[in-house]
Amino acid sequence: MIPAAFFLVLSILLFVLGVVAFFIKRDLITMFLAVEVMLNAANLAFLTFAKSSASLDGQVIVLFVVTVAAAEAAVGLAIILVVFKRKKSIQSDDLNIMKG
Amino acid sequence: MTELFWLAPFIPGMSALLLFLFGGRLSRRWIAAQACLSLLAAFALSLLATIGLLGAGHGSAPIVKELFSWIVSGSFSARAAFTFDPLAAIMGLVVTGVGFLIHVYSAGYMAKDRSPARFFGLLNLFTFFMLILVLASNVVLMFVGWEGVGLCSYLLIGFWFEKPAAAAAGKKAFLLNRIGDTAFLVGVFLVLAVTGSAEFQDLAANVMGGRFPAGMATLAAVLFFIGATGKSAQVPLYVWLPDAMEGPTPVSALIHAATMVTAGVYMVCRMNALFAFSGTASLVVALTGAVTAVFAATMALTENDIKKVLAYSTISQIGYMFIGCGVGAYSAGMFHLVTHAFFKSLLFLAAGSVIHALSGEQDLRKMGGLRRYLPRTFPAFFVGAAAIAGVPFLSGFFSKDGILSRAFAQGQYVVWALGLATAILTAFYIFRLVFLAFYGRDDRISAETKAHIHESPSIMTVPLAVLAFFAVAAGYIGLPRVLGEKVDLFGRFLAPVFANVPEHGPAPGTEWILMFLSTAAALMGITAAYVFYVKKTHFPHGLISRFPALYTIVSRKYYVDEAYDAVFVRPLVRGGEVIFDHFDKRVVDGALNGTAAAAGAAGRVLNLLQTGLIKDYALAFLIGAVLFLGFLLM
Numbered sequence: 234m235i236p237a238a239f240f241l242v243l244s245i246l247l248f249v250l251g252v253v254a255f256f257i258k259r260d261l262i263t264m265f266l267a268v269e270v271m272l273n274a275a276n277l278a279f280l281t282f283a284k285s286s287a288s289l290d291g292q293v294i295v296l297f298v299v300t301v302a303a304a305e306a307a308v309g310l311a312i313i314l315v316v317f318k319r320k321k322s323i324q325s326d327d328l329n330i331m332k333g
Numbered sequence: 334m335t336e337l338f339w340l341a342p343f344i345p346g347m348s349a350l351l352l353f354l355f356g357g358r359l360s361r362r363w364i365a366a367q368a369c370l371s372l373l374a375a376f377a378l379s380l381l382a383t384i385g386l387l388g389a390g391h392g393s394a395p396i397v398k399e400l401f402s403w404i405v406s407g408s409f410s411a412r413a414a415f416t417f418d419p420l421a422a423i424m425g426l427v428v429t430g431v432g433f434l435i436h437v438y439s440a441g442y443m444a445k446d447r448s449p450a451r452f453f454g455l456l457n458l459f460t461f462f463m464l465i466l467v468l469a470s471n472v473v474l475m476f477v478g479w480e481g482v483g484l485c486s487y488l489l490i491g492f493w494f495e496k497p498a499a500a501a502a503g504k505k506a507f508l509l510n511r512i513g514d515t516a517f518l519v520g521v522f523l524v525l526a527v528t529g530s531a532e533f534q535d536l537a538a539n540v541m542g543g544r545f546p547a548g549m550a551t552l553a554a555v556l557f558f559i560g561a562t563g564k565s566a567q568v569p570l571y572v573w574l575p576d577a578m579e580g581p582t583p584v585s586a587l588i589h590a591a592t593m594v595t596a597g598v599y600m601v602c603r604m605n606a607l608f609a610f611s612g613t614a615s616l617v618v619a620l621t622g623a624v625t626a627v628f629a630a631t632m633a634l635t636e637n638d639i640k641k642v643l644a645y646s647t648i649s650q651i652g653y654m655f656i657g658c659g660v661g662a663y664s665a666g667m668f669h670l671v672t673h674a675f676f677k678s679l680l681f682l683a684a685g686s687v688i689h690a691l692s693g694e695q696d697l698r699k700m701g702g703l704r705r706y707l708p709r710t711f712p713a714f715f716v717g718a719a720a721i722a723g724v725p726f727l728s729g730f731f732s733k734d735g736i737l738s739r740a741f742a743q744g745q746y747v748v749w750a751l752g753l754a755t756a757i758l759t760a761f762y763i764f765r766l767v768f769l770a771f772y773g774r775d776d777r778i779s780a781e782t783k784a785h786i787h788e789s790p791s792i793m794t795v796p797l798a799v800l801a802f803f804a805v806a807a808g809y810i811g812l813p814r815v816l817g818e819k820v821d822l823f824g825r826f827l828a829p830v831f832a833n834v835p836e837h838g839p840a841p842g843t844e845w846i847l848m849f850l851s852t853a854a855a856l857m858g859i860t861a862a863y864v865f866y867v868k869k870t871h872f873p874h875g876l877i878s879r880f881p882a883l884y885t886i887v888s889r890k891y892y893v894d895e896a897y898d899a900v901f902v903r904p905l906v907r908g909g910e911v912i913f914d915h916f917d918k919r920v921v922d923g924a925l926n927g928t929a930a931a932a933g934a935a936g937r938v939l940n941l942l943q944t945g946l947i948k949d950y951a952l953a954f955l956i957g958a959v960l961f962l963g964f965l966l967m
Contacts, residue, residue, distance in 0.1 A: 332944055
């Protein structure tokens with residue numbers, strides 16, 4: 234039996250990786266992937282707590298998160314596609330028309 | 334039928350409403366006909382009611398018609414009610430009768446004007462408000478009419494508002510009337526505060542019953558009289574009337590000679606109990622009237638605008654009426670009001686006919702010998718002039734003499750002397766006008782004008798003839814008592830209204846002497862005018878060159894307008910500018926602009942946060958999330 238702390242540490246590492254990747258990468262697809270990594274880091278934490286407390290609640294939430302992530306991926310990719318069509322670029326630094 | 338008198342104001346009122354709403358679609362003839370007929374109907378109703386009043390006999394109660402209860406507030410209530418008593422009957426007949434003739438004349442005079450519906454609509458509206466003023470049974474309703482006629486006066490003076498002078502004259506009249514009206518309103522409040530009732534009958538009863546403290550009565554009467562000095566153009570608020578001549582001539586005849594400007598006299602007569610009760614107030618009225626009479630008459634001497642001579646003459650004649658009221662001869666004052674309404678509107682309409690004939694020329698120096706060109710206007714004007722000058726056996730003689738003899742009988746010798754001096758001046762300036770315009774050679778008229786000279790159409794000359802008849806005949810309804818106890822029909826008809834006022838006539842011998850003096854004054858003035866302006870025409874110039882300073886002062890109207898301008902108008906305007914520059918521009922605008930600038934600056938600072946880059950927003954989000962978590966964990 235591997236201790237739960239190991240999984241939690243892995244979850245934190247994944248989350249931090251996601252955050253760092255989100256901030257240092259410039260193209261939207263990679264940033265999007267970083268978000269997915271963060272979501273799954275959270276999923277891992279949920280599963281760990283579900284297993285260690287012998288409750289199904291955490292697992293149910295993970296199912297929800299996966300579902301929402303799938304929907305979010307569809308919408309997000311569609312937006313990236315449209316942005317590319319208009320701007321011929323998916324570099325986040327090029328998207329600054331909301332500058333005040 | 335007599336109860337129907339309450340409809341009299343509403344017929345012209347309805348006509349005005351129709352003209353304002355649909356005037357643009359009606360033909361010129363229809364507009365004039367409707368306006369005249371509405372006045373004729375109102376006149377017929379007034380006449381019927383007057384006949385009813387005469388038939389009801391001496392001393393019977395006035396006819397009262399309550400329309401609805403108008404203001405009810407706590408202990409105070411004011412009815413919308415009309416009273417038809419002898420005083421209202423006379424004033425109502427003058428307003429509708431003279432008004433009708435002037436309406437008919439206007440149909441000819443304004444035949445080429447661009448907006449007949451507006452003109453006749455306003456004339457009708459004026460009649461409506463004037464009749465409200467006349468018939469009102471309480472002072473609050475009277476105030477409604479009082480303000481309404483002021484409004485119509487303003488609108489009609491500025492009828493040709495594209496002329497800057499006309500617009501300015503209207504504004505001047507309105508503002509000066511505001512001063513008087515404010516005093517009037519304070520008087521109304523004072524009466525309400527003391528007696529709690531606005532009805533004229535209650536006011537008289539309270540004054541007679543001693544329920545009105547003497548000081549308060551004087552104050553109220555003086556306040557009302559200040560209102561009258563505004564409306565009736567007396568010293569010190571008279572300066573608007575000469576300027577009001579910028580309006581069309583029929584308006585000058587109707588509003589600024591016959592009816593509205595005499596509303597002040599009517600109001601004083603209406604409240605005769607209050608004025609008679611306060612000796613001080615009566616003295617103020619008499620002296621103001623006398624000073625105004627002589628002061629305005631001197632200003633008429635040097636005026637060269639035909640209408641302005643008549644305007645100063647109106648101011649002067651209203652001064653006579655106030656002399657009458659001030660010495661307790663209310664019925665004599667009212668009698669002069671009636672005769673003045675006839676001969677002064679006659680003079681104005683005849684002057685209008687002259688102006689019409691000369692294609693708009695109003696300067697006396699550019700007139701002369703007109704009697705040959707205007708064979709119908711000239712006799713009418715001459716009759717009017719003789720009447721106002723006080724030539725014996727014409728209406729002005731009897732009414733003026735009635736006032737002066739009673740002033741003498743009351744021992745008001747100063748007032749009487751001023752009145753007699755005015756009589757000489759009046760005869761002089763009015764015949765100066767006659768001789769300058771109608772006699773002499775016609776070479777002062779420019780050739781271009783002379784080519785277009787024409788007598789006015791019948792629609793204008795027939796009203797002149799009717800008015801000329803009354804300018805002669807109206808005197809015979811109020812003959813002096815010295816000719817017999819019963820010949821003063823006018824005074825006997827009005828006696829119930831002025832029952833509370835003791836009136837002393839002069840002794841018969843004195844009255845004959847006074848009449849003789851009045852006649853002498855009139856003839857003296859006329860003779861002087863004849864010598865000055867027909868026989869020895871170099872005479873006036875000689876006088877001017879000998880007394881240049883005096884002439885300048887008088888012809889500049891004693892610099893009263895300039896003085897008012899320097900003392901009141903310019904400090905107000907200057908003060909307004911100072912406040913505008915320092916308070917409005919700096920404080921008010923500063924606060925407003927400061928708020929806007931602060932919001933703008935804040936926006937510019939906060940703008941820096943809006944980079945438009947996803948990373949920055951995400952970073953803000955991350956920091957927020959971390960702070961929130963940190964807060965939760967602690």
